Amino acid sequence: MENLDAARLQMAFTLIFHIVFACIGMVMPFFMVVSHKKWLNTGNPIYLKLTKSWQKGVAIFFVTGAVSGTALSFELGLLWPEFMEHAGPIIGMPFSLEGAAFFVEAIALGFYLYGWDKISPKFHWFTGIIVGVAGVASGILVVSANGWMNAPSGFDYVDGQFLNIDPIKALLNPAWFTQALHMTLAAFTATGFAVAGIHAYQVLKGKQKELHKKAFKIAITFGAIAAILQPISGDISAKDIAKRQPVKLAAMEAHYETSKGVPLYIGGIVDTEKKEVNYKIEIPNALSFLAFGDFNAEVKGLNDFPEDEIPNVAMVHYAFQIMVGIGGILMLAGLFFFFTNKKRKQWMRKNFFWKLFVFLTPAGFIALEAGWIVTEVGRQPWIIHKIMRTKDAVTPMPGIVFSFYLYVFVYTVLTVAVAWLLARQIKSLNNSPIQNV
Amino acid sequence: MIFIVLFFLAFSLLLYVLLGGADFGAGILELFSSKTNQDITKKTIYRVMGPVWEANHIWIIILIVILWIAFPAYYKVMVTSLHIPITLMLLGITLRGVAFVFRHYDAYEDKSQYVYNWLFRVSSLITPIFLGMIFGAMVSGEISTKNTTSFYTVFMAPWLNVFSFLVGLFFASLCTFLSAVLLIGEADEEGYPVYVRKATIATVVVVILGFITISYGYFSNILFIKGMLNNTLSLFLIFLSALCLFPLWFFIRKGNRINSRIFAGLQVILIISVAIVPHFPNLLITKETSLNIFENSAPESVIRVLAISLLIGGSIILPGLFHLLKSFKLIKILEKE
DSSP states (O other), X not given: OOHHHHHHHHHHHXXXXXXXXXXXXXXXXXXXXXXXXXXXXXXXXXXXXXXXXXXXXXXXXXXXXXXXXXXXXXXXXXXXXHHHHHHHHHXXXXXXXXXXXXXXXXXXXHHHHHOTTTXXXXXXXXXXXXXXXXXXXXXXXXXXXXXXXXXXXXXXXXXXXXXXXXXHHHHTOTTHHHHHHHHHHHHHHHHHHHHHXXXXXXXXXXXXXXXXXXHHHHHHHHHHHXXXXXXXXXXXXXXXXXXHOHHHHHHHTTOOSOEESOOEEEEXXXXXXXXEEEEEEEETTHHXXXXXXXXXXXXXXXXXXXXXXXXXXXXXXHHHHHHHHHHHHHXXXXXXHHHHHHHOGGGGGSHHHHHHHHHTTTHHHHHHHHHHHHHHHTTTTEEETTTEEHHHHSOSOSOXXXXXXXXXXXXXXXXXXXXXXXXXXXXXXXXXXXXOO | OHHHHHHHHHHHHHHIIIIIHHHHHHHHHHHTSOHHHHHHHHHHHHXXXXXXXXXXXXXXXXXXXXXXXXXXXXXXXXXXXXXXXHHHHHHHHHHHHHHHHHHHHOSSOSTHHHHHHHHHHHHHHHHHXXXXXXXXXXXXXXXXXXXXXXXXXXXXXXXXXXXXXXXXXXXXXXXXXXXXXXXXXXXOTTTHHHHHHXXXXXXXXXXXXXXXXHHHHHHTTOHHHHHHHHOHHHHHHHXXXXXXXXXXXXXXXXXXXXXXXXXXHHHHHHHHHHHHXXXXXXXXXXXXXXXXXXXXXXXXXXXXXXXXXXXXXXXHHHHHHHHHHHHTTOOGGGSOO
């Protein structure tokens, strides 16, 4: 394997892993504090038990997110030293603020996990809020650094030199808001549906039904609201990409010929040789409208971009289709939940209702990873859009493929271990009685 | 402004060595303990470090972020030449962190505890050794920035040598020493004499390893050690450190939990200063040249924003951290004897 491919695979693999764990670690504290608040308000011991089980989940995910994040902070340099030498100072601000936010999160989590019966109940609950807010802030800041790679700003690029660096302008690059909004909603959707799915499965199994139903409701409410809002954010992102990275938009839609009134393709098999898409469903003029708000707008096709500036079209197109498809399903599932909860409560006594959400457990994360593939693979061949190519940034050290195998091995074992640990948590939760306080 | 950045760099380094080091040391202590003492140590460190264990390890992220933002050239040489030991160190950090949480948050206490415990102890030993080796490699003058020679010379030789390994062992023993001294004040009746004994042994080991490292460096003509021994200020600091060993020894033997900590912390500050002072501002010594951090720093606009971010971040984090330590009675000085 080429060194560059190995480095890209390692980066992709580590991020695929980190994103899942970081998102759960970022969103679950919110479920935890809602349950905690309900316990404080009602005194119902079920909520206390739920809060304490969720806090164990948060601790496990926080540590896996934290150690994989520590590894990533080094990997950026280990794999892309040329990139970090130039980009490091420019995008230092989101990273240093992220470091601070992460620190705040760790301190607040220390208070939360160890503070039961030791600090005042209100302050204790409030530290849980800080955990969540600091986690979301970290997420937004990291995404802002990624946004800069898509929309580099805050410097002048003269003869291969980065001059007049303005770190604040780099932080507030044109992509940060659309990307951060989309990612945050995605994190809430994915985690909400995943947690809800796990509890739905427990409801089907019939142990501690009342607790799992309450847990399901809290998680799915967050997930459903985010899933319903996500299409709006997606639309903002699409319009932004159309302006800023037209080649990425063209790859997302596998749109080859520049033309006006372009249809939107749904599904289809990309033939990169013949440069066409077979077996697709076409919605006339829809792409022009979605990208530019005008049914007859011209959309630049891939054929009009230089060969060596085009990403892997098939991969970007499929990933985009998966993301949008699942996103749509989750939005409908979210609406279905609210409808059931308001008008058809009796459905919640039927198995089909719970089976549906069990089925959707991994869906949010599949969509989230697909979306990340769209934005990252769609940026290629650039590591800094139109400034530095990925192949020019890679480390000169040969044999990265071994480091890649090492990461695959360690992170696979870790993932299995975390899943096993969670299964044991749930088992112990189901087998222990709820105590009145 | 650059001095604010340097202050935070040194401050994070100090806190990482003190807090993260004591964390690593706890695992090493457990590794070299009898079965009964292992259980005592496990319980004690969970109580003492539980609330802050993650915060202790964020200092290295702060360190690395400051390095890459403010001193990108320095950072680039480090991550390129020392790719292998850094990867191995990260592996240690990862396994250690998850093992710590797994062993305390697993719903059942069964045979799997055996795996977590050994993973925790072994990675606690390996990680600081690699950290020390990385530091040793950066100052021993073995790194070559010219990328023309063989794989071994460029990517292995700088860190895979006796001097780096000695620095690694020295750092691991320093961690153990810090942890043992910390635990003197935290243990209950049962554990107290154990840690007094272990702190005594650790002190002896640190002094012996320090002596061996310096002697080896001197006789193998390692520039870093030569510079250290030819510099009046660092010689004075070494002398001071040796002098302070007497009160340290006295307070450890007496089991005085506050004064032993103060003198242990002082030793660490002296050791870090001795390592930095003689070559400052050249913090990286390679075969071809030394990298002067002032000449290789990021542009002024970057340093300014970073300094302001650090001041704001610091003013939020440090009081928070202090409050956390205080709330869980982790600062013994604040309590009545």
